[in-house]
Amino acid sequence: xxxxxxxxxxxxxxxxxxxxxxxxxxxxxxxxxxxxxxxxxxxxxxxxxxxxxxxxxxxxxxxxxxxxxxxxxxxxxxxxxxxxxxxxxxxxxxxxxxxxxxxxxxxxxxxxxxxxxxxxxxxxxxxxxxxxxxxxxxxxxxxxxxxxxxxxxxxxxxxxxxxxxxxxxxxxxxxxxxxxxxxxxxxxxxxxxxxxxxxxxxxxxxxxxxxxxxxxxxxxxxxxxxxxxxxxxx
Amino acid sequence: xxxxxxxxxxxxxxxxxxxxxxxxxxxxxxxxxxxxxxxxxxxxxxxxxxxxxxxxxxxxxxxxxxxxxxxxxxxxxxxxxxxxxxxxxxxxxxxxxxxxxxxxxxxxxxxxxxxxxxxxxxxxxxxxxxxxxxxxxxxxxxxxxxxxxxxxxxxxxxxxxxxxxxxxxxxxxxxxxxxxxxxxxxxxxxxxxxxxxxxxxxxxxxxxxxxxxxxxxxxxxxxxxxxxxxxxxxxxxxxxxxxxxxxxxxxxxxxxxxxxxxxxxxxxxxxxxxxxxxxxxxxxxxxxxxxxxxxxxxxxxxxxxxxxxxxxxxxx
Numbered sequence: 001x002x003x004x005x006x007x008x009x010x011x012x013x014x015x016x017x018x019x020x021x022x023x024x025x026x027x028x029x030x031x032x033x034x035x036x037x038x039x040x041x042x043x044x045x046x047x048x049x050x051x052x053x054x055x056x057x058x059x060x061x062x063x064x065x066x067x068x069x070x071x072x073x074x075x076x077x078x079x080x081x082x083x084x085x086x087x088x089x090x091x092x093x094x095x096x097x098x099x100x101x102x103x104x105x106x107x108x109x110x111x112x113x114x115x116x117x118x119x120x121x122x123x124x125x126x127x128x129x130x131x132x133x134x135x136x137x138x139x140x141x142x143x144x145x146x147x148x149x150x151x152x153x154x155x156x157x158x159x160x161x162x163x164x165x166x167x168x169x170x171x172x173x174x175x176x177x178x179x180x181x182x183x184x185x186x187x188x189x190x191x192x193x194x195x196x197x198x199x200x201x202x203x204x205x206x207x208x209x210x211x212x213x214x215x216x217x218x219x220x221x222x223x224x225x226x227x228x229x230x231x232x233x234x
Numbered sequence: 235x236x237x238x239x240x241x242x243x244x245x246x247x248x249x250x251x252x253x254x255x256x257x258x259x260x261x262x263x264x265x266x267x268x269x270x271x272x273x274x275x276x277x278x279x280x281x282x283x284x285x286x287x288x289x290x291x292x293x294x295x296x297x298x299x300x301x302x303x304x305x306x307x308x309x310x311x312x313x314x315x316x317x318x319x320x321x322x323x324x325x326x327x328x329x330x331x332x333x334x335x336x337x338x339x340x341x342x343x344x345x346x347x348x349x350x351x352x353x354x355x356x357x358x359x360x361x362x363x364x365x366x367x368x369x370x371x372x373x374x375x376x377x378x379x380x381x382x383x384x385x386x387x388x389x390x391x392x393x394x395x396x397x398x399x400x401x402x403x404x405x406x407x408x409x410x411x412x413x414x415x416x417x418x419x420x421x422x423x424x425x426x427x428x429x430x431x432x433x434x435x436x437x438x439x440x441x442x443x444x445x446x447x448x449x450x451x452x453x454x455x456x457x458x459x460x461x462x463x464x465x466x467x468x469x470x471x472x473x474x475x476x477x478x479x480x481x482x483x484x485x486x487x488x489x490x491x492x493x494x495x496x497x498x499x500x501x502x503x504x505x506x507x508x509x510x511x512x513x514x515x516x517x518x519x520x521x522x523x524x525x526x527x528x529x530x531x532x533x534x535x536x537x538x539x540x541x542x543x544x545x546x547x548x549x550x
Binding site for chain 1: 279282283284285286304305307308310312314316318319320321322323331332334335336337379
């Protein structure tokens with residue numbers, strides 16, 4: 001357990017001593033800030049709904065960019081071997097790196113707290129959906145981090161890791177936007193797979209166990225898949 | 235201490251290590267020798283628990299490596315072949331991270347890192363990033379990494395690779411110093427290095443052990459032929475050949491390049507069950523040749539190595 005915190009600490013520190021963190025956070029803030037506020041005044045509503053509607057699509061690209069190096073870099077440099085010959089378990093490594101991804105997502109979301117605060121000055125902001133939205137964003141960040149981690153353990157090429165991770169996340173985001181192609185009998189099942197569907201439930205302020213189960217099951221599947229891939233490398 | 239039984243490793247269909255059995259005692263310095271691709275690194279990686287053996291068992295202090303990987307990893311310090319570290323970290327931060335993961339108490343960490351940096355000569359680079367270090371310094375960081383938790387077993391994969399001659403001597407001294415109390419296993423393809431540092435040498439070729447023993451025993455066992463070199467004056471090759479061929483046990487006489495005007499050097503290949511030197515000397519004494527040089531070549535480790543590894547490669 002102590003090893004887990006050391007790995008988490010190191011990964012987060014690594015992220016912030018290299019320029020990646022600042023580049024990713026800056027891009028994220030520019031993109032969300034621009035898309036959100038460019039239409040904000042047209043709606044004339046003190047709500048963050050449009051901001052949260054943007055998040056799944058943007059996360060699908062940004063989070064794999066954060067997580068792509070977690071395993072791919074170690075595999076290409078060979079430091080993975082050093083890590084594995086130290087007294088740490090797979091669980092420590094995988095969960096430590098996964099939590100590092102979640103911490104980075106949180107660090108990226110933190111500056112956006114300025115949006116609800118400034119909006120609340122402009123009108124009556126309902127804080128319920130905002131809190132739900134941030135909780136949902138963290139859950140979605142966790143799910144995408146697990147997918148990104150899995151993609152990163154497939155290959156020792158960070159670009160491949162990014163593309164695979166982004167492709168899986170993107171599919172999950174878009175799948176419930178394509179429902180008109182789908183025969184009626186499969187409709188519910190496919191809709192259940194879509195991230196946007198569950199995220200929009202939570203960001204309305206409705207916290208339903210089905211949505212929580214969805215996000216946690218993606219996290220578990222992603223981490224277990226990572227474990228199986230690492231096991232194969234022995 | 236370490237007991238390896240019938241260890242085998244397949245990469246898909248390629249057999250990298252083929253049924254190796256070894257017993258390594260505590261306090262032994264064992265050198266693993268072999269040509270490139272012989273399976274040295276694979277064997278070491280299995281000993282560290284990084285690779286899972288395809289079949290066979292490794293037990294360290296009666297603990298099986300597959301069942302108790304963490305306990306064994308705690309006992310082993312490992313220096314990989316191409317010191318792969320986190321390039322963005324400072325040397326101090328890196329060692330500090332290792333100290334944390336290895337479970338060294340916070341109040342002892344600083345002391346331990348200071349001791350290791352002195353032992354490995356890293357004092358002046360502690361605050362440089364690893365990416366800036368030369369190959370030799372990288373190797374020292376690796377050594378400090380391997381010795382972090384004062385391991386009982388030290389596994390080093392080509393520790394002196396890429397170092398300058400002074401550093402090689404230093405590293406050898408460190409290895410010997412550690413080897414007084416610890417078990418050290420290292421691989422190398424520099425033979426003189428193995429000869430100078432090891433108590434015991436294991437030569438592997440194509441995944442199999444072809445020789446195992448102390449340097450002296452290896453030399454003796456491989457001595458099936460004795461080579462004697464003689465330099466004479468006042469003689470011709472024909473007369474020497476006639477004169478010495480008659481001695482029982484001399485199998486071949488070969489003329490070497492003239493060392494100096496009027497002198498003649500010959501190489502005699504003899505069977506080595508009995509010493510032929512006296513008979514040869516008596517023969518020479520009976521003639522009017524002038525004996526300038528007379529010596530029997532000792533088997534060098536290098537020749538043993540070449541004989542053992544080449545022979546096998548030819549068979550396949």
